[in-house]
Amino acid sequence: MTDGRTKDPRPIGRVAIALIWVALLGRIGLAAGALATIAAQDALARGDAATDALATASSITDAAALVYLATLVLAAGAVLRWIYIVNRNAHALSTALRITPLWSVLWFFVPVAGLIRPFAALSQCWRATIAPAAPEDVRVPPILRWWWAFWLLSLALDNITLRLADGRDGASAVTGAWVTIAGAVIAVPLTATLTAVILQLSRRQNAVLARRTISRFHMFGWQHRAR
Structure with missing residues (x-):
């Protein structure tokens, strides 16, 4: 239950969770292609004919990349x-917040600041949800810090992968x-912690908003009877 200025975050949260797990499957597919590439390159190093193996690895990687990129775009949007x-x-709950809803999204696309500000934006949402009157007194939960740590590590690995993609040698x-495989490994706890963040914050926020709406309804009813 919410008023006109607020919205239940749980429906879009469920969509986001479903999509990030589908994107994880695409990332695991990339890791499978990476393993096939390693095996083919090892065969070449031994002097074996590995043309078919390289072609197979390339096919797996290309297919997984298409699935991953498509689902990643949808997951990111959600x-x-x-x-x-x-x-x-x-x-709507607190007047102490400094980062606007629009900038809570835009900061992800700003170089350097995107490594810090999005975390600050979501942290202020969490604190304001727990204690609207005094959000600064609320500690940021460990699950939020773990999610951001995995996110930064994932970004670093993706950057290394892109740089190595320019290389032409085996x-x-x-x-x-190997970096792609490491990225897939990190994507597992990244997806799990983001899922936990979405579920916990959505549930907490919806409960607060529901109590707030009910309180306003009762107040309106009392004022109406007083007349």
């Missing part, structure tokens, strides 16, 4: 929409493949 909604709800291909 997660950013969820962030926008919880930030807007938090602003060594660069193998190194890039």
